[in-house]
Amino acid sequence: MPDSAAPVSNLGFAILGLLARRASTGYEVAQRMRQPIGYFWTARHSQIYPELNRLDAARLVEHEVIEGAGPRPTKRYRITPSGQTALAAWVVGDLEPQPVRDLEVLRLWSIWTVEPDAAHDLIGRLEGAHQSALDRYLEELAEISDLPGVRDPSKPLFASRITLEGGIRSRRTALEWCAWMRAELAAAVR
Amino acid sequence: MPDSAAPVSNLGFAILGLLARRASTGYEVAQRMRQPIGYFWTARHSQIYPELNRLDAARLVEHEVIEGAGPRPTKRYRITPSGQTALAAWVVGDLEPQPVRDLEVLRLWSIWTVEPDAAHDLIGRLEGAHQSALDRYLEELAEISDLPGVRDPSKPLFASRITLEGGIRSRRTALEWCAWMRAELAAAVR
DNA sequence: AGAGACATGTAATCTGTTACATGATTCG
DNA sequence: CGAATCATGTAACAGATTACATGTCTCT
Known part of the structure; x- marks a missing residue:
């Protein structure tokens, strides 16, 4: 003990x-x-x-x-x-809901205080950041996906693969959201 | 000044x-x-x-x-x-890439150390947490989506709406990811 | 009378970042 | 010979949580 x-x-x-x-x-x-x-x-x-x-x-x-x-x-x-x-x-222990803490979303929450041009530019930069993170994750996944054990839940590579997959999915979703926000901005500026 | x-x-x-x-x-x-x-x-x-x-x-x-x-x-x-x-x-200031810090993903990264049953149960609990967060966000969005100014980028409600939309998209993606992980676990247990 | 919301603060502790400090080995 | 990498630590500070402290007003 x-x-x-x-x-x-x-x-x-x-x-x-x-x-x-x-x-x-x-x-x-x-x-x-x-x-x-x-x-x-x-x-x-x-x-x-x-x-x-x-x-x-x-x-x-x-x-x-x-x-x-x-x-x-x-x-x-x-x-x-x-x-x-x-x-x-x-x-396997209890998972208490952890507080959300996202600085980029906090910024966006105050985006109404700036000019549409600046808002558009900010979202563009955010998009770039998500894209490069996505690229890195995809590269990592490619490196491990042919290795032995990657489909065996009792092996570390299985866990690496599923968490990486989660990162890829969330970055893709963030990119779609950015595109959607641009469209929402454009629709209003029209 | x-x-x-x-x-x-x-x-x-x-x-x-x-x-x-x-x-x-x-x-x-x-x-x-x-x-x-x-x-x-x-x-x-x-x-x-x-x-x-x-x-x-x-x-x-x-x-x-x-x-x-x-x-x-x-x-x-x-x-x-x-x-x-x-x-x-x-x-509109510079956004340096902020470090990722997600306790639930960190857990999943070590999920290979536990029995498949326990892993399955953990993912089920994660799914429940994401689902209830999604429900709350949807409720919040419903409450504001008919209010005036919600489509005007110079109004606070516009920003509330787009950040809430981001939360909804990311929780939905997390739920899909959880379902995918269950399937990956099941495929291997077979 | 007691519970709970309203209302504002401080202290102790824990977590995390930045900066300071030292010194060997390897490569160009 | 200088820069980068290997290698391990401490100190000072900033950010965040938990606990301590006080006291009113409203509702049951």
């Missing part, structure tokens, strides 16, 4: 999910959780190193010291059996 | 957007920015009162003391002309 009384944060579960796929150094975890696709969650190294130490103290991960560059010892972390148990329990 | 050197936070612009639509007390701002639909941004009163004071100090809003309940004076805030200018400038 692990040291209880130590609640794991969302970031902690993100890291456990990463390490369940493959053992990594803190540096590698930071690379994988960075731009442009950190699989729908991001964090900086300054947040990751302390969190790894907490997970380590809670025995949800363990580390071995390996040789590597840098002034301090390089550590490779791997998830422990109790880490895997905790991760699986979190995955 | 307002006191410069005072950068306004995203929360500040959310509040300015609210006050641009109608003058409110801090309490009313807090009600409007609460669950279930805070128009894609939420905040608690403990964050709102200090922010209102900062906006007030920067002359982006002003207040009058009115009579009301409570141990302290009740204040009604309204946006100032320079507040409107600042809001409009923010709306």
